[in-house]
Amino acid sequence: MQACGSCGTTFLWPSPSEEQLQRAYAANYYGGGETKFNGGIESLRETFAGFRTKRLAHNLTADAAILDIGCGDGRLLRNFRKAGFKNLHGIELPGPAAERAAKTPEIKLHLGTLASIDLPPASFDLITLVHVYEHLPAPSDTLDRLARLIRPGGRIFLSFPNIKSWQARFSGGHWFHLDPPRHLSLVPPQTVVEHLQAKGCRLLFEHHLCLEQNIYGWIQSALNCGDDRRNFLYERLKRNRSYAPDRGFGSLVLHAGIGGLLLMPALLADCCSALAGSGATVELMFEQTPVH
16 A cells, blocks of 8 residues: 555555456455345344435435445445435446345446446435445546536535544554455545535535444454454455355354454444544535535
8 A cells, every 4th residue: 555645545556457356346245145244234234324314315305316326235225215215326336236236126226337327417416425435446536526416505425434543543554444455545534525625515524433334443453463364254244255265163253252352442442533533434424515
């Protein structure tokens, strides 16, 4: 990883080849079943997605046009559909996640990337990127496209790892959210804020407390510090048995046991870092300033 001296963005260098990315996004990346994780974890993810939907739906009318970039299996859009919204769009690369999203016919699924899909300007009332921004090869170009696609008065929501967080600084090269070679660039929140403000977007809120991501991030980062097979527990939670196949059930029990002991310290660390404005995951909401 290398850091840009002017904007502070940390990026993967050298850039992974197309072959390396294809291997990184192979079927096992999306989990070993019909869902990414097992039933208990999926239920927890559904709960968090429901909370996020309620926050994002605030002040939106029923006919609002919503675009979820990197929509995965369509979980967030399905929650919007349950809340009564019908003009729902998702962008996702072809693969297992898109196949899951396509099972919800009310979602207008666009296969490809934001750069490869032709969407009309000023056509959406809400655009969301939930842990997608770090996967993009040209993050600043993406912000420019978002500013063009959002309607005046519309909102842009981004959630992504915070390279300036306590967790990132404490963990160094063992940080869970580095995730090479999938995470191509980690942009400081302030850089994102300044870029979108220059495009006429007003920052509505910046949140650093994210129980869904940050607590586990502390646990897995600590486990990575003592293990050369990074994210072993995470891969097993996804039921990815092709990762470290030489390790047996005892290794999984050991990692899960240590993870359980780290749960309360991780919760305390997350709350303290959030209060300091240095959470491992940051959520930013912007509003495109209407032209008078």
